[in-house]
Amino acid sequence: MLTLQEISAAVEIGLIYGILAMGIYLTFRTINFPDLSCDGSFVTGAAISSVMIKSGCDPYLALLIAALGGGLAGIFTGILNVYMKIEDLLSGIIVAFALYSVNLRIMGTSPNLTLVDEITIFSGGNSLLIACAVTVVPVAFFTYLLNTDFGLGLRSIGQNRQLASASGVNVNAMLIFGLAVSNAMVGMCGATFTQYQGFCDVSQGIGSLVVGLTSVIIGEKLLNRFNVFVACVVGSIAYRIFIAFAINSDVLGLKTQDLNLITGLLIIFTMGRKKSC
Amino acid sequence: MLKMRNINVRNVLMDLNLTINRNEFVLVVGDNGAGKTTLFNAISGNIKPESGSILIDDCDVTDMPQYERAAVVANVFQDPKIGTIAGMTIRENLNMAYMRGKKRALSISNSDERDKLYREKLQTLGMGLENRLNDYTGDLSGGQRQALSIIMSLITDSKILLLDEITAALDGQTSDRITKIINENIHQQKKTCLMITHNRTQIDKLGDRVLVLKNGRAQRLS
Structure with a gap:
C-alpha cells in the first residue's frame, strides 16, 4: 500500500506536471499541432531556472524567465513550420534536437546542476500548497483565454483552418502564438519541477511529451467536457498516483525501471478504451 | 462594386474580366472544371492570381491575404462541415462570424447583447436553433449546419457574399426558406452577391444577372 507521504508526493508532482499537460493540450488538441519540441523546452526551462537560482536570482522571477525561454523555443518551431514550410513533426524534432546543445550551453556545459542549499519557491513552505498555487495560475489564464474572442480564433485554427482564415483569423500568427504559449508552459513546468526536486539534468526532458499526453488523455477520460485545463491537472495527478501505486506495490513485482513500460501500457489501455466508446 | 481585370489562375481562370455592381445578385453557372470555385477562391483571397487585379469598391485587394479580406468578403461553402466548426457550440460559431x-x-466573447442578436437571426430559419445556442454544431444535421453557416455569413456587414452551391445539402422546403432569407438580406444589406448554382429553378427565379463560365473565361454575363 502507498503511504500518505507517497500519495502526497504523487499529488505534488502531478500538480506540477499538470502545467506540462496544459501546454501539451494546447498544441495537440487546441491548435492541432503535434509538437515534439517540448522534450527540449522542458529542459530549457529547467536549465534557465537552475542557473538563475544558482546566481542568486528570485526563484519566482526564474520561473517567469524560464517560461519565456520555453516560449522562444516554441516560436522557433512555429517559424520552421510556417515560414520555412518544414513539416510539423519534423519542426518539433529539429528544435528538440538543437535544444540539447542550447541547454548544455545554458548550464555551462555541465550536464547537471544541483540546487541543494539554494532558495527555491519550495524553500520553507508547504510543497503541496505551493504546487497548487503555481498550477492554478495557468489554469485560470487558459480558461479565460479560450473564452475570449482571441481564444476562439486560436481554437478555430485547430479545428477548421479554412473557416478560420475566412473568418479573419491570421492562421500563421495564431499557430506561432499557440506554440509559444504551449512551450512557455512546458518550460515553466520544467523550471518548477527542477526547483521541486532540487536538481537539473540535461536529459530530464526525455519522455515529457508522453507523460503530458497521457495526462491529457486520462483527464479527458475522467472529466469529459468539463473544464479541459482542470481535466489536464486531474489527469496528471491520477497518472502520478497510478504510477506510484504500480511502482510501490509489491503485488505486481514492478520496479522503477518499469516506469516507461507502465506508462506505455496505460496509454494503450486509455486510448484503446476511448476508441471503443 | 467588384472588378476583376485580366485574372489568370493556374490555367483554370484565363484573362477573366468581370464587373459586378453593388447590391447586385449574380448567379454563376458552368460545367464542372469551368472555374466557378476557383473564381470564388480568387475573390475571397484563398488563391492569389498569377496576374491581374481584383478591386472591391475601387480598393485593390489583389495582394491582401484572405484573413484581411474577410472584413469585406463572406463565404458560404458547399460543404457545411467546412462552413461551421463541429467542436464549437452554435453560440461560439456565431461569435467567430460576429468578429x-x-x-x-x-475580452469574453459571450454577451447578452450578442445572444439577443443571434436568437433574432436564428429565428428566421424556423429550425428552433435559437433555443440551442449551447449545442455543439457537430450534433446538428447537415441541413441545420448549412443554415447556420448562412446566418454566420449574414451577421456582419461584409460587402461581398459568396455562396457556393449552398442549397445542395438541403431538402426542398429548407432550400426555399434559405433562398428567401438570402434574397431578402442581400437587398436589405445592399450586398454584392455571387452564387454558384446548378439548380434550374434558382436560375429562373433568383438573381439579377447570370454569369456563364466556360473553360475559365466569362462566356456570358447577362
Missing part, C-alpha cells in the same frame, strides 16, 4: 473583420480582443 469577422474586427480585432479579436482579450
